[in-house]
Amino acid sequence: MNQTKRVAVVVGARGVIGSNLVRHLQSSGDWDVVGVSRRGGDDGPRLRHISVDLLDAEDARRKLSPLTDVTHIFYAAYQDRPTWTELVPPNVAMLVNAVSAIEAVSPGLEHVSLMQGYKVYGAHLGPFKTPARESDPPHMPPEFNVDQQQFLETRQHGKAWTWSAIRPSVVCGFALGNPMNLALVIAVYATLCKKLGVPFRFPGAPGAYTSLIEMTDAGLLAEATVWAATTPECANQAFNINNGDLFRWNDMWPRIASYFELATAPALPMSLDVVMADKEPVWDAIVAENGLAETPYSDVSSWAFGDFVFAWDYDVMADGSKARRLGFHRFVDTEAMFVDIFDDLRKRKIIP
Template identity: 50%
Template sequence: MTKYKALVVGATGIIGSYILDHLSILDEWDAIGVARNIPKKNPERYVSLDLLNPELLRNKLEQIRGITHIFYAAYQDFPAQSQEQLDVNTSMLANVVKAVEETSNSLDRVILMQGAKVYGVHLGKFKTPAKENDPRHLPPNFYYNQEDFLRTHQKGKSWTWTILRPDVVAGVSIGNPMSIAMVLGVYASISKELALPLRFPGKENAYKALVQFTDASLLARASEWAALQKHTALEVFNITNGDLFRWEDLWPKLAQYFKIDAGPIQTISLTELMPLQKETWVSMVNKYDLLQTPYEKVAAWPFGDFVFGCDYDVISDTTKIKQFGFHEVMDTEKELFAVMDELKKQKLIP
């Protein structure tokens, strides 16, 4: 029996798609995905909304009504820390929340996704383990704008919010600006096709630094948990798999998985060099009967450069979420290879 009605915003991204899939198999949830472009698979689960047009947004949501939960994982990519990045991403969140308020009197909780950039991971070395109550870094940061909107706008309202802070999210996703699995899978596959060893493309110290991931399925389950617990209202939680790894330990295993030799470190710009491999990839798509996807959408090379360029430890303290009752953890290495298996199964990589 349906008890809750969810609006999953950013439902084709790596986070939103897993939340939508998770909620869609549960009897107590009626989940609707918001996407700019409705996917061909299960199109009935989605609605196309322009998050930057408040009037059209409100008119569309008038037809849905009864929304109890908003899971917000939408993001529009702009130059880092630009005014456009701040304004657009904050406006999209504000427009959705206000439109749901105006069209549904049953709104109970807004779940907002943030990330380790809230702690300044993109700026350089920072305090670790990072805790939810650590002081902010110097602005700008669009996460701060979004959070400040929720904190201010919610005052005096019957609904509440919860914020989750995953780190690098691992899952099956294509055309997403933050999908590390596709970066690894495509980079390794092209290296193999060209008979090259799998060289670590990042910085030497990044090869040795401590790294953390958040599995997309784990994050989906944590999102549902956070949405339904009364004591998680108005709280912020770090959420990761619970373990740590170093690329120097994982990289040889990645090479073994793809059946190629592990090469030495060779610091390169994936953003500059990988677009030049388009011809190779197109031939691989035909050769291995892969899913026909524009090469520009296959992998987010700037995100790969960012992840492999972090030459310092990235660690989030997850004590708080465990104290509040979410104890699930995952083996990052095991789950990453499970994601690779799924990428192969879906014909995204050979």
């Protein structure tokens, strides 16, 4: 790693991916970090936050124009919408506005890292070719991940900076108030089961209980993202990043139940978004009885995302060997990852 000053802008700094990336960059000691998000955040050692509405090109230009020494953009922002088609305009616009504003004032820009996912392969649409590889052809649009990458490829022509596209599976780590947080879904679901005296049932589609799936630890993802952004051989390429192991929920679910000291029962398909809609009073009682951090139910209940993942009644996996061939060898045991996250949630007094 060269010793010149590196300045990272993490766009989407408050999400599961962005917040873990910020922590990783801070811990390395080699970076000054600027976190960009709608909500802003607390500044820290070599870290400052900027609140920006990236859907507003003028606000992005005005707020980001002082960032004249940026070397790396790590883009992990996301705006949810009801349909796949509606996802495209806001998510492409935010990337365009962020890159345009920073590139215009930072002549030393070296790299733009784009966070994607298995949606590139159509994983959200139904059974797809597995293990998915970075060279697989795109599926029928709309797909904002593909449009974002095409923007970077076109924008980079003739420029000194390079890009990379990082494709994780379901990302697990700590962050509150995030719409895509599977580990928190599981932990809060288990906590409510214990409070209500009911067994811990897998709530997803029957086929999802026996299909192969993999996860991506947020810490591993942060390391891989920075590795790809600072390794010349990785320039202008996409990489699948996953823990390196596969599992089935019918094996993992009893192990998670054991952690929470819960009995299991046969799987029962149900929408968590529906059955958990009236559980806010129960959650508030759990928080009060156990002296937990006063976390609003809305900040811990990513139920719709849980329903989304637990509905995958087909294998969800991608080939991660390309990153290994170029030198990234980090591995995370997924069961140990879940335990570490649950332990962390207890330490933070989010769950009892």
